[in-house]
Amino acid sequence: MAELRDERPLTRMAYPDGHVGWLATGYDTVRSIMGDSRFSSRYELMHYPFPGGPEGPLPPAPAGDMTGMDAPEHTRFRRLLMGKFTVRRMRRLTERVEEITAEHLDAMERRGPGTDLVEAFARPVPALMICELLGVPYADRERFQSYAHTAMSLAVTPEERYGAMVGLQDYMATLVAAKRADPSDDLLGDLARDSDLTDEELTGVGGFLLAAGLDTTTNMIAHGTFALLVNPAQAEALRTDPELAPQAVEELMRYLTIAHTSVKSALEDVELDGRLIEAGDTVTLSLEAANRDPERFPDHPDALDLHRKATGHLGLGHGIHQCLGQQLARVEMTVALPALLRRFPTLRLAVPAEEVPLRTDMNIYGVHRLPVTWDEA
16 A cells, blocks of 8 residues: 555556446545545445445435535534534543543453453443443443444445344434433433434434444554554553653554545546546545555654654544544543553553454454453552
8 A cells, every 4th residue: 555655646446346436545635535525425426445345336325324425414414413512521421431441440450360352441431431422221232232343344245234234223213212202311312302303314313423433432442452562662651651642542543544444436527636536436545544644644654653743644534524523532542541551551462463353354443352461460
């Protein structure tokens, strides 16, 4: 990818269904496309960039799924939801992140050395937080986590992926009906009581936020820990300097780029980097290649450096589709990662690094499991 980015940051690419589109790898090129309204995010206009997907264009996004919308429809939903991410609600959630993090670290310490960090820490902390934010019963987590996992998998058939999406929507529809009947003091309850969203739209919004809040932060915490454990000098820097945490989180999001691709479709002919992208062409954006572009991030961008000023990275997207829950995601990582390293100063991998199972079969990159151990005090 680095060689391609250096030679041709925008190049032709054949898609698995035979469509010939484009691959963008340079930072300036990728960021430009993400912020350009001449490129659409609507699913039905684009082609699937991974093998094993549907033939031809994708089906339209469900009502309320903001990832598959353009303005002005997207603007309506985003304005409505941004008003729900209030300072008061974020302050209250920050306190809960600290409490939940401490509770799960206590549980790990009681059980003693040796655990899968994904199951013991990285998955439950964000799951509890997104459930409390939305008003989703945490007791239902095995059901909706299974749906979200299948929907994000590149290894299942299109039918299995669609079935998981339907299952998640059905689950959320039942919850929305309950919120309509008895609105609660949470984000979905607020929307059920105060917004003009239809039941179908509220169901789509709820499913979108739940799936997005589960998988992304879980893998940033797990994969971020993995990256730190194989870079012990960086882990020690974060452990000993609490003030480094916000900057370290930005660098980890740049370095790992767990949402490694984005896809757009040209609504009209666009000339970019001396190439003509024609109306109807699909463009796949390599966010990971862009986030390691030395033109934007000099001084060894393929290395993890927690002292790097990584502002402007694309790990949270850019433009109108920039991550809606980025404040909560940052809080979770800023609290969880330093707390983990301080509680277990001898934390280390329990298996060789090359045996850690990576999520190369998923839309969201990370680790399936992270076996770790430590010395008891």
